[in-house]
Amino acid sequence: MIQITVNVNGEDFDVDVMPELTLLDLLRELGFHSVKKGCGEGDCGACGVILDGIYCKSCLVLAMQADGRSVLTVESMGNVDEPHPLQKAFVDEGAVQCGYCIPSMLLAADALLSENEDPTDDEIKEALDGNLCRCTGYVKQINAVKKAAKVLREEENDNE
């Protein structure tokens, strides 16, 4: 067992982990069920999280590698009562069906918009290229990201 402290969405967790435990499995054990396990080997993208500011696949990160680091899951973005503009746009555009791929896809989109406030279609496709969706096809998410980007830009202008 290896002792680690990991910060998830602002809260510290002190846990003892098996060396082979992945960050994905740890997060799910801690109750963050929005982080999904699809393939467990880096292909599907359902397990994406933001680790110290970088969007990555948590099935390819060992829990112990997250010691002293901070993780953001989709819960950090918003909730049903106060959805993030990306969450709202995904619903409004019909980009969500079963929802299995969505938490990770939202984080991928959020990572993109934090670097690029007005991405092109190609830039959005590239940012979401690690996320498989078996339900909706790959068009509505692109519209949703563009819509959310616009909302966020307008919010920013209003704040200035």
Added chain:
Amino acid sequence: MINVEEYVRPQNLAEALEHLGDSGSVAIAGGTSLALSRNPAWTKVVDLSDIEEIDGITEDGDKLHLGAMVTMSDILRYPGNIPCSIVAAAKSVSSTPIRNMATVGGSMVRGVYWSDLIVALLALDAQVELATADETRVISSSELYATHPSKVLKQGEIITGVTVDMFKFRTHFIKLARTKVDYAIMSTCASIQISDGSIEQARITIGGAVNLATRLVEVEEMLAGQMPDGELFKAAGVKAGNVASFRSDFRVNSEYQKSVTEKLVARALENAFANCRCDEKGSAE
């Protein structure tokens, strides 16, 4: 990772090399291949991710240095000059989250047949910097890939970085895959140094369709001293198809690998000659 008892994340290189000298120690970089390893031999994991000395991209005159911990995404974000074949290779690695994680050092040492970066680095005569707790040395990438890199690295030795010439070669990388995020069916990189209108020297590499990225020295020799033109490039492609030892796998047979090699080696040469210079960012096909 099943028998690991200790995990350390040293803040400097000397400390990391000290840890790596212990038997049972293994270095972890991006973790994209190591995290899922069940090798029972590992008892200590040494995480390289906080060591600034082996991170970052720097320029020194006409040399470009990539630290071992530079990720594929770092390469794509770098605003300065990078040979366009390196950019194209980094861009063609899997998907954004994998590119955010996978490092130069990890990709070079893992040495899988689908590795894109190695194909580009070998074709630029990259010089590889290695270190153990006791010594540092520099070897050529050709030496690193003469056999598998795991056989070349000594116990406790890591790659600290690689250096390439920025402007010596015109260079072009091509990857053929079923989708943009899939492994290479075949990849190739052509680099040519032109002087007085003729090819002074060439480097031709292929990956994906062979067990480990390799230079095709016979093709390089055939190109040296020649005037560059379409016929020559076509003949070089045919030669590449004849001299490479294809791996044939469940996706494609060697006949197919040979035929795409002929075409793509010729195309990489044409594109390298026509346009690819370091100050023009390339893109993967």
